[in-house]
Amino acid sequence: MKDYPIEIDDYLSGNMSISEQQAFEERLRTDTELAQEFKLQKEMFTMYGNQKWIEGDMDILKTDQAKQLQSFFKSDKALEIKTTINEVISENRTNVNSKRFWFIGIAASIAVLLTVSLFVFKDKNYEELYASYIHLDEIPSLVTRGEDSHKLLEEAQLLFEAQKYEEATRSFSEYHQKETTINPLSYIYNGVAYIELGKFDSALEQFRHLEDSNTLQAKKAKWYRALVFLKQKNKTKIKEVLQIILSDTSNYKYKEAQELLDMID
Template structure:
């Protein structure tokens, strides 16, 4: 085992000659124990790397789950865990044979469990927080009975309440492009939330931007609905910043709810 580790270190440090590398790689192809140890050493070097902890698969790092994982690895909690693992590993580097392999296995297992917990539990937590805070039933009604000119609004809200968000968004667009003298600011909330429910985050933010520009009582809700976008996106830092903005003034819309959410994330 000790010879394995010395050879693996040389291989990973790229200090073997071309002939030595070729011979070593042939041994890896034919020796499952050596191949397993090489993979484990590569994984653990990724853990130790202070510059880029998980820069393994570049394509995998582009999706939303990987973003969440990178954000976690940048957190104080992850750094503390990493330091603890590194300390254990450093204390056992001088030991040889199966004991060192044993500790490597423990450390690698911790990383695997940590990754699984992030993907499973953290994602579930964010989904639950979004469901608890979006409060669709609290959006004031736009429906006005008996006024023919409000037919588009009535149809759009009915579609929204039936969770037909794509159709509702289309009808709200017709309303916004109609000849009404003044756009009801609530329509920007409804259309923005429809986009949010469809995971069309940029379009949702666009509607909440228009809401803010109305400078009405409803416009004060724009920051809260932006927070809902970041919550559903699991953009923790952006979410935290806008919640801090909301909680900076007790007169802001959903001040108390923002305080509670800030504590939960």
């Protein structure tokens, strides 16, 4: 039985002498079966070896998904997986007449790719969904032309638009403490600012205030709560809120709630 996997592994790992490398490379040009197995094993070796993690069109590496994969492959968790794969292969290559370690290597590498894909792309999908549904341009301005503007509100909105969310939340909080009659839109702005800061409990509190405001804007609270859970990647909570929205066709963002539920379900 041919020991292609052992030879290929020795070549890729640099365990051959110069003369052995030259002889092996010559055989690659004439032995079709060896060339095919070399191509496949090289791809597997690249996945968990210390080489470039991807070859070909390098523009692919500029995508957000590629950057997340690169980051994962450099992590301690990926190193642990790689070490385990190599240990399993080493343990099973002692039988030189068996290709078992070769198939174990392929299976392990595929398992790693599936795990990483689920880990990375699941998170990525939630991030993309949040970005596509937040629609900040739909939030009416707090500053009305022709009317005396509330200085704190005007300042808070400007800070929000400049993406200075920490400062914006402070201005909104000061406004909420000082005033007895609150513009309900300020709860939306403040809540979204807290989402961007990763302060999800504070964001949910703002949307509870919005829902309790008994204004026309109150009907938007459930949708923004859903966006909080979307940002958190909390599928159970997202579905709960979306199903409440879908209980009545007149609810705010009914159509979008159905679309979002279909995508995450």
